[in-house]
Amino acid sequence: MGRAVFGVSLRSSVRAAVAFSFLSLAGAHAWAASEGAKPIDGGILKVGLGTDTAIIDPSITGSSITAVITRNIVDSLVGQAEDNSFTPWLAERWEINGDNTVYTFHLRPGVTFSDGTPLDAAAVKYNFDRILDPKTTSSYAKSLLGPVDKIEAPNANIVVISYRQSFAPLLQGLSLPYLGIQSPTYLQKAT
Missing domain, CATH: 1.20.5 (Single alpha-helices involved in coiled-coils or other helix-helix interfaces)
Known part of the structure; x- marks a missing residue:
């Protein structure tokens, strides 16, 4: 035994x-x-999250759960790689002046939102102007955008963000879903 x-x-x-x-x-x-099963089109994907979110607009909340959800819905001007370098996304390239006060973004041509609205400089400007508008109550997104002096769209494919003083963390903020670009058509209907 x-x-x-x-x-x-x-x-x-x-x-x-x-x-x-x-x-x-x-x-x-x-x-x-x-593992070798074929994917099936359509259907529903259910994901369990630790909490609910009442807002699906990343620009008016600082909720990390909203960021997780909306990263699948909105795209950003730039991305951030694992080595912390910044990569093109909606902006195919950008220039930064020597003292980090003027950022010029060149948008990828031919991009549209899921509702058919074209992504252009006016759409990007609309998003950022909306974030900066005190009525929008987007304090977290506004802090990521920083102390903007002005935002310009000199043509359909170029957005210029200017500051009175150096603002080096802009690219980091732009890589987050809170500053993701949404369709102005959708945003205007939602308000």
């Missing part, structure tokens, strides 16, 4: 471990077999 420790024999423990190992392998085999 096996030696009992805390009322459980050594033989029982070994049997349980062997049985668990076989069940684990069987489960792994079933999981591996299902």
